[in-house]
Amino acid sequence: xxxxxxxxxxxxxxxxxxxxxxxxxxxxxxxxxxxxxxxxxxxxxxxxxxxxxxxxxxxxxxxxxxxxxxxxxxxxxxxxxxxxxxxxxxxxxxxxxxxxxxxxxxxxxxxxxxxxxxxxxxxxxxx
Amino acid sequence: xxxxxxxxxxxxxxxxxxxxxxxxxxxxxxxxxxxxxxxxxxxxxxxxxxxxxxxxxxxxxxxxxxxxxxxxxxxxxxxxxxxxxxxxxxxxxxxxxxxxxxxxxxxxxxxxxxxxxxxxxxxxxxxxxxxxxxxxxxxxxxxxxxxxxxxxxxxxxxxxxxxxxxxxxxxxxxxxxxxxxxxxxxxxxxxxxxxxxxxxxxxxxxxxxxxxxxxxxxxxxxxxxxxxxxxxxxxxxxxxxxxxxxxxxxxxxxxxxxxxxxxxxxxxxxxxxxxxxxxxxxxxxxxxxxxxxxxxxxxxxxxxxxxxxxxxxxxxxxxxxxxxxxxxxxxxxxxxxxxxxxxxxxxxxxxxxxxxxxxxxxxxxxxxxxxxxxxxxxxxxxxxxxxxxxxxxxxxxxxxxxxxxxxxxxxxxxxxxxxxxxxxxxxxxxxxxxxxxxxxxxxxxxxxxxxxxxxxxxxxxxxxxxxxxxxxxxxxxxxxxxxxxxxxxxxxxxxxxxxxxxxxxxxxxxxxxxxxxxxxxxxxxxxxxxxxxxxxxxxxxxxxxxxxxxxxxxxxxxxxxxxxxxxxxxxxxxxxxxxxxxxxxxxxxxxxxxxxxxxxxxxxxxxxxxxxxxxxxxxxxxxxxxxxxxxxxxxxxxxxxxxxxxxxxxxxxxxxxxxxxxxxxxxxxxxxxxxxxxxxxxxxxxxxxxxxxxxxxxxxxxxxxxxxxxxxxxxxxxxxxxxxxxxxxxxxxxxxxxxxxxxxxxxxxxxxxxxxxxxxxxxxxxxxxxxxxxxxxxxxxxxxxxxxxxxxxxxxxxxxxxxxxxxxxxxxxxxxxxxxxxxxxxxxxxxxxxxxxxxxxxxxxxxxxxxxxxxxxxxxxxxxxxxxxxx
Numbered sequence: 001x002x003x004x005x006x007x008x009x010x011x012x013x014x015x016x017x018x019x020x021x022x023x024x025x026x027x028x029x030x031x032x033x034x035x036x037x038x039x040x041x042x043x044x045x046x047x048x049x050x051x052x053x054x055x056x057x058x059x060x061x062x063x064x065x066x067x068x069x070x071x072x073x074x075x076x077x078x079x080x081x082x083x084x085x086x087x088x089x090x091x092x093x094x095x096x097x098x099x100x101x102x103x104x105x106x107x108x109x110x111x112x113x114x115x116x117x118x119x120x121x122x123x124x125x126x127x
Numbered sequence: 128x129x130x131x132x133x134x135x136x137x138x139x140x141x142x143x144x145x146x147x148x149x150x151x152x153x154x155x156x157x158x159x160x161x162x163x164x165x166x167x168x169x170x171x172x173x174x175x176x177x178x179x180x181x182x183x184x185x186x187x188x189x190x191x192x193x194x195x196x197x198x199x200x201x202x203x204x205x206x207x208x209x210x211x212x213x214x215x216x217x218x219x220x221x222x223x224x225x226x227x228x229x230x231x232x233x234x235x236x237x238x239x240x241x242x243x244x245x246x247x248x249x250x251x252x253x254x255x256x257x258x259x260x261x262x263x264x265x266x267x268x269x270x271x272x273x274x275x276x277x278x279x280x281x282x283x284x285x286x287x288x289x290x291x292x293x294x295x296x297x298x299x300x301x302x303x304x305x306x307x308x309x310x311x312x313x314x315x316x317x318x319x320x321x322x323x324x325x326x327x328x329x330x331x332x333x334x335x336x337x338x339x340x341x342x343x344x345x346x347x348x349x350x351x352x353x354x355x356x357x358x359x360x361x362x363x364x365x366x367x368x369x370x371x372x373x374x375x376x377x378x379x380x381x382x383x384x385x386x387x388x389x390x391x392x393x394x395x396x397x398x399x400x401x402x403x404x405x406x407x408x409x410x411x412x413x414x415x416x417x418x419x420x421x422x423x424x425x426x427x428x429x430x431x432x433x434x435x436x437x438x439x440x441x442x443x444x445x446x447x448x449x450x451x452x453x454x455x456x457x458x459x460x461x462x463x464x465x466x467x468x469x470x471x472x473x474x475x476x477x478x479x480x481x482x483x484x485x486x487x488x489x490x491x492x493x494x495x496x497x498x499x500x501x502x503x504x505x506x507x508x509x510x511x512x513x514x515x516x517x518x519x520x521x522x523x524x525x526x527x528x529x530x531x532x533x534x535x536x537x538x539x540x541x542x543x544x545x546x547x548x549x550x551x552x553x554x555x556x557x558x559x560x561x562x563x564x565x566x567x568x569x570x571x572x573x574x575x576x577x578x579x580x581x582x583x584x585x586x587x588x589x590x591x592x593x594x595x596x597x598x599x600x601x602x603x604x605x606x607x608x609x610x611x612x613x614x615x616x617x618x619x620x621x622x623x624x625x626x627x628x629x630x631x632x633x634x635x636x637x638x639x640x641x642x643x644x645x646x647x648x649x650x651x652x653x654x655x656x657x658x659x660x661x662x663x664x665x666x667x668x669x670x671x672x673x674x675x676x677x678x679x680x681x682x683x684x685x686x687x688x689x690x691x692x693x694x695x696x697x698x699x700x701x702x703x704x705x706x707x708x709x710x711x712x713x714x715x716x717x718x719x720x721x722x723x724x725x726x727x728x729x730x731x732x733x734x735x736x737x738x739x740x741x742x743x744x745x746x747x748x749x750x751x752x753x754x755x756x757x758x759x760x761x762x763x764x765x766x767x768x769x770x771x772x773x774x775x776x777x778x779x780x781x782x783x784x785x786x787x788x789x790x791x792x793x794x795x796x797x798x799x800x801x802x803x804x805x806x807x808x809x810x811x812x813x814x815x816x817x818x819x820x821x822x823x824x825x826x827x828x829x830x831x832x833x834x835x836x837x838x839x840x841x842x843x844x845x846x847x848x849x850x851x852x853x854x855x856x857x858x859x860x861x862x863x864x865x866x867x868x869x870x871x872x873x874x875x876x877x878x879x880x881x882x883x884x885x886x887x888x889x890x891x892x893x894x895x896x897x898x899x900x901x902x903x904x905x906x907x908x909x910x911x912x913x914x915x916x917x918x919x920x921x922x923x924x925x926x927x928x929x930x931x932x933x934x935x936x937x938x939x940x941x942x943x944x945x946x947x948x949x950x951x952x953x954x955x956x957x958x959x960x961x962x963x964x965x966x967x968x969x970x971x972x973x974x975x976x977x978x979x980x981x982x983x984x985x986x987x988x989x990x991x992x993x994x995x996x997x998x
Contacts, residue, residue, distance in 0.1 A: 007569060008569075011573060014573050015576055018573070018576060022580055022581070022584075027597075027598070063750055067749065067831070067956045088747065089956045090830075092831070093811040
C-alpha cells in the first residue's frame with residue numbers, strides 16, 4: 001500500500017466517523033415530558049425545548065438578593081407548563097419575546113436552562 | 128377605479144433605478160449568451176458584444192447603487208427601502224450600512240462586486256475571458272432577477288429595492304388619519320424612517336459586510352476558471368490563473384470573517400469573538416473548502432497530481448457560498464441561531480441558483496454534447512420539481528428522492544472527471560512536499576466537513592423531519608482542536624520537503640532543529656500560560672512550532688527574501704493566531720464571580736432540600752450599587768458604579784475600575800462605559816466596553832440594571848418605637864439596619880416659647896453604607912411630624928416626641944419610630960471577563976494577511992509570465 005492510500009483510508013474513516021457522530025450524542029429538540037424521561041438515564045445530556053413564556057405565572061428575579069437566579073414559567077409546544085430556573089442574570093426584555101428556546105437539563109421539579117435563545121417577534125415579522 | 132395623484136412623491140429617481148435594474152438584467156443576459164456563443168463559435172464579434180454588454184451591465188449596477196443611495200440620502204421615505212432602513216438622523220457613513228441591512232441591498236452589493244471582478248477579468252483573464260465571463264454574467268442574471276420585483280399573478284420574481292411604501296403596504300392608504308388628510312397626502316405618515324439598527328451603527332459594520340461580500344463574490348473567480356477549464360477542455364491550464372484568485376478570495380473572506388469576530392468581541396455582549404453560530408459557520412464553510420482547494424492548486428502547479436480532487440474542491444467552495452447564502456437567507460436556521468432570519472420568499476430562487484450552477488458544471492463533464500444536455504435537463508428539472516413543487520405527501524420520501532438524484536449525479540460527475548483526467552493515482556513519495564501538503568489539505572477538508580455537517584443539521588431536520596439540535600460551542604471546540612493540532616504542525620514540516628523528491632537527511636535535520644527551538648519556547652509558554660491538558664499542550668507546542676519552523680525556513684532556506692516568503696509568513700501568522708485563540712479561550716476567566724448574595728433561592732429545592740445543581744450553576748454576575756465600591760476577582764479588582772448617562776437609544780454606565788496588587792495598593796485606575804441599548808428592532812441589548820492591556824483585556828458588560836426592575840413601592844411596615852438618648856443606637860424591627868441618634872437641632876425661628884421645632888439627625892447604617900435621616904418634630908397650635916424617608920436604605924424615621932429623662936433631670940429622651948421596606952437603590956448587574964493574550968490573535972491575523980498579500984503578488988506574476996510564454 002502506498003502512503004497516499006493510507007492517507008485516503010484514514011481520511012475516509014474519519015469522515016465516516018464525523019457523519020456517524022452526527023447521530024450520536026448531540027442535543028435534540030424535545031418537549032418537557034421527553035426531557036424528563038431522557039434525564040432519568042442521561043442527566044447530563046443537554047436538551048433544547050422550544051417554549052412560550054407563561055403570561056399568568058409570575059417570574060422571579062430579585063438581583064438584590066441574588067443576581068444569578070431567575071425563575072419563570074414556560075410552556076412547550078404540547079402546552080405543558082413547567083418552572084424554569086436560569087442561574088444567571090435575567091435576560092433583558094424577555095417579556096417582549098413570544099418564543100424562547102431553552103437549552104439545558106431537566107431536573108426533578110424544574111428545567112434548568114443554561115442558555116436562553118430569545119426570538120423577538122419584530123425580527124420575524126415582515127413589517 | 129379612481130386614480131389618485133399623490134403629493135410630494137419623488138418618482139423620477141425610483142423609475143430611473145428600476146430602469147437600471149431592468150437594464151442590468153437584460154445586459155447581463157445578452158452578455159452571458161454572447162460570451163457563451165463566442166466560446167463555442169470562437170467568434171471575435173460575439174466576444175466584443177459580450178464585453179460591451181458586460182460594461183453596460185456594470186454601468187447599470189452602479190446606477191442602481193447610486194439611485195438607491197440618493198433615495199436614502201435624500202430621505203425619500205415613500206420608498207420602502209429608505210423607510211425601513213434609514214432615518215433623517217443617520218450620518219452619511221452609516222447610510223452605506225443601510226445597504227446590507229436589507230436583503231435587496233445585500234444582493235446588490237454582491238452583484239456590484241461580481242461586476243467589478245468581471246471588469247478586471249475582461250482585461251486580466253487573457254485567453255480565458257469568454258468562458259470565465261460567461262459564468263460571471265450568468266451569476267449576474269440570476270442575482271439580478273432577485274431585484275426585478277416582477278409579478279406574474281401569484282408568482283413573484285425577486286423584490287425591487289425601489290418599491291414604494293404604498294405598493295409595499297397598500298393598507299397604509301386605508302388608515303383613518305388619511306380620511307382627514309386625504310389619500311393623496313399619505314406621505315404625511317411616512318415623515319421619518321425606521322432607522323438603521325443601532326447595533327449596526329458601528330464603524331466595523333461599515334467595513335465588515337462589504338469585505339465579507341467581496342470575499343463571497345471572489346469565490347466565483349476560481350470556480351469560473353475551473354468551469355472554463357472543463358468547458359474548453361483545458362483541463363490543467365485553468366489552475367494557474369485560478370490560484371492567485373483563490374488566494375484573493377481566501378484572504379478577503381478570511382479578513383471579513385475576522386472583522387466580524389472583532390466586531391462581535393468589541394460590541395456584542397456574548398463575550399467572545401467566535402461562537403460557532405450557524406451564521407458564522409456559514410462563512411467559515413466556504414473558507415475552509417477554499418483554503419483546501421488553494422493548497423491543492425499549489426500541489427498541482429508543481430506536480431500535476433490529484434487534479435480531480437482539486438477540481439472538485441474548487442467548484443464546491445463556490446457551491447458552498449451559494450449554500451451558505453441559502454442557509455442564512457431562507458429562514459431555515461430559525462431556531463438554531465441567535466441571529467434571526469426571515470424567509471423573504473427568495474428561497475426558491477436561491478435553490479435555483481445553487482442547483483443551476485451545480486448541474487451545469489456536472490453536465491460539462493460529459494464528453495458528448497448531446498449527453499451533456501440530456502443529463503442537465505433531466506437532472507436539473509428533476510431536482511427543481513422535487514425541491515419546489517408541493518406534493519402534499521410525505522416530505523421524507525421527496526427528500527430521499529432528491530438526495531438520490533443529487534448523490535447519483537455527483538458520483539456520475541466524479542466518474543466522468545476521472546475518465547477525463549485519467550484515473551491513476553501517481554506514486555507519492557513520503558519525502559516529498561506534495562505528500563505532506565496533501566495530508567494537510569485532507570485535515571483541512573475534514574475540519575470543513577465537520578463544520579458543514581453540523582451546521583446543516585437544521586436542513587437535515589427539515590428534509591427528514593428530524594429533531595436534532597445544533598451542536599454547541601463546546602462541541603465544536605472539542606472536535607476542531609484535533610484538526611488544528613496536525614494543521615499547525617504540518618505548516619512547519621511541509622515546506623522543508625521539496626517537491627517530488629528531497630534530501631531526507633537534510634529535511635529531518637531542519638525539522639529537528641526547528642522543533643527543538645519550538646519545544647524550548649513552548650516550555651516557557653506553558654509555564655506562562657499555565658496550560659497543561661494534553662490537547663491544549665499539543666496545540667501550544669504545534670502553534671509555536673508553526674512560528675519557529677516557518678521563521679527558520681524564511682531565514683535559512685529563503686535567505687530572508689520576503690517577496691517569496693508569503694506562504695511561510697502566513698503560516699507563522701496562523702500559528703500565532705492559533706496560540707492566541709487557545710490561550711484567550713482556555714484561560715478566559717470570569718472575573719465577576721459572586722461570592723455574596725447567594726443562598727436565598729439558589730441552593731435549596733422546592734422541598735427545601737439542598738440542591739446540588741445550584742453549586743454547578745454559575746455565579747458570574749455581581750451587583751454594584753451606585754457609589755459603593757466592590758472588590759472581586761480575588762481582591763485584584765475594585766469596581767465602582769459611578770452613574771448613568773443617557774444618549775438615546777443608549778444608556779451608558781460609568782464603572783470605575785481600580786487594579787489592585789497583592790498588598791491592596793492601586794496600580795491602575797480606568798473607567799469603562801458599557802451600555803444598554805433600547806433597540807427598536809431587537810429590544811434591549813447590552814453592549815460591552817473593554818480595557819485593553821498588552822497581555823490581557825478586561826471585558827465588561829451590564830446584564831441588568833435597577834431601572835429594569837418592575838417594582839411597586841410597598842408601604843412601610845415593621846414599625847417600632849424606641850426611646851433613646853443622644854448618641855444612643857437602636858435597630859430597625861427587622862434587625863437589618865442600625866440607627867444612631869447623633870444630634871438634635873433646635874430650629875425655632877422666632878423666639879417664641881409657644882413653638883418648638885426640633886430636627887433629629889439619625890445616622891442609618893444599612894449593609895455597610897451610611898445614610899442620614901432628618902425627621903422633624905413641630906409643636907405649634909397642634910403637633911406635626913415631618914418624617915424622613917431614605918429610599919436607598921428603605922427606612923422611614925418619625926420623630927414622635929420629647930420626654931424628660933427620669934434618671935437625669937437636665938437630660939431629655941427622644942422617642943423615635945422607625946419602619947422599613949425594601950431598599951431602593953441604583954445598581955447595575957455586571958459581568959466582567961478577562962481575555963488573556965488576545966492580542967496574539969489579532970497580531971497573528973495581521974501577519975497572516977500580510978503573508979497572503981505577498982503570495983497573491985507572487986502568483987499573479989507567475990500567471991503573467993505563463994500568458995506571455997503562450998504568446
